[in-house]
Amino acid sequence: MGLILASQSASRRAMLEAAGVPFTPMAAGIDEEAAKAALTAEGISARNLADALAELKATKLSRRFPQDLVLGCDQVASLGARIFDKAGSREEAAEQLRALAGETHSQTSAAVICEGGQPVWRHIDVAKLAMRDFSGDFLDAYLDEEWPAVGGCAGGYRIEGPGAQLFTRIDGSHFTVLGLPLLPLLDYLRVRGVMRA
Numbered sequence: 209m210g211l212i213l214a215s216q217s218a219s220r221r222a223m224l225e226a227a228g229v230p231f232t233p234m235a236a237g238i239d240e241e242a243a244k245a246a247l248t249a250e251g252i253s254a255r256n257l258a259d260a261l262a263e264l265k266a267t268k269l270s271r272r273f274p275q276d277l278v279l280g281c282d283q284v285a286s287l288g289a290r291i292f293d294k295a296g297s298r299e300e301a302a303e304q305l306r307a308l309a310g311e312t313h314s315q316t317s318a319a320v321i322c323e324g325g326q327p328v329w330r331h332i333d334v335a336k337l338a339m340r341d342f343s344g345d346f347l348d349a350y351l352d353e354e355w356p357a358v359g360g361c362a363g364g365y366r367i368e369g370p371g372a373q374l375f376t377r378i379d380g381s382h383f384t385v386l387g388l389p390l391l392p393l394l395d396y397l398r399v400r401g402v403m404r405a
């Protein structure tokens with residue numbers, strides 16, 4: 209029994225590699241935008257959206273590899289009822305960051321493990337991030353430096369990079385902000401014998 213990471217996320221792969229987790233990365237092969245559109249049409253919460261998408265990714269590959277543990281993940285940035293998609297343009301990234309400035313938003317990271325095509329474990333963690341009310345000049349300079357790199361990041365920032373300059377306070381796990389509830393995952397992997405206890 210091995211661990212498959214059903215994700216294209218460089219950040220998730222880097223976190224697992226750095227933590228010494230043995231895994232095989234594979235694309236989940238789902239149409240995430242179509243699934244997200246269907247789910248958000250129902251007015252779904254950030255928590256339930258992240259959970260549903262993570263389970264969808266894990267289940268899809270678990271049906272192909274029933275003997276392995278398959279980890280699916282998803283991360284949603286939200287402020288109140290507004291859910292932020294990854295920015296498709298610099299202008300969209302600027303609009304999103306202006307909406308988050310001076311507010312405390314949530315990063316919800318869900319992880320689901322499937323085995324034999326069925327969920328056997330899940331963990332959803334939320335971090336709260338207080339973003340400062342930065343100037344327009346700061347935002348222009350930030351995006352000059354960080355676009356398009358932050359186009360693949362929920363929220364439009366890389367917390368491990370210049371994105372740290374956006375914040376005055378973060379409550380919650382750094383790993384959750386990066387996109388994975390890593391410590392609860394490691395607990396489960398030790399229970400399953402994937403990692404040394």
Ligand SMILES: Nc1nc2c(ncn2[C@@H]2O[C@H](COP(=O)(O)OP(=O)(O)OP(=O)(O)O)[C@@H](O)[C@H]2O)c(=O)[nH]1
Pocket residue numbers: 214215216217218219220236240281282283284294360361362363365366367368371385386387
């Ligand atoms: N490096 C970095 N990545 C971040 C940060 N915040 C969010 N992300 C990434 O933003 C992406 C959130 O989008 P998702 O839809 O959950 O994942 P994805 O990148 O599409 O990859 P899949 O798992 O294949 O769906 C993930 O790759 C997160 O790792 C951050 O502060 N730094």
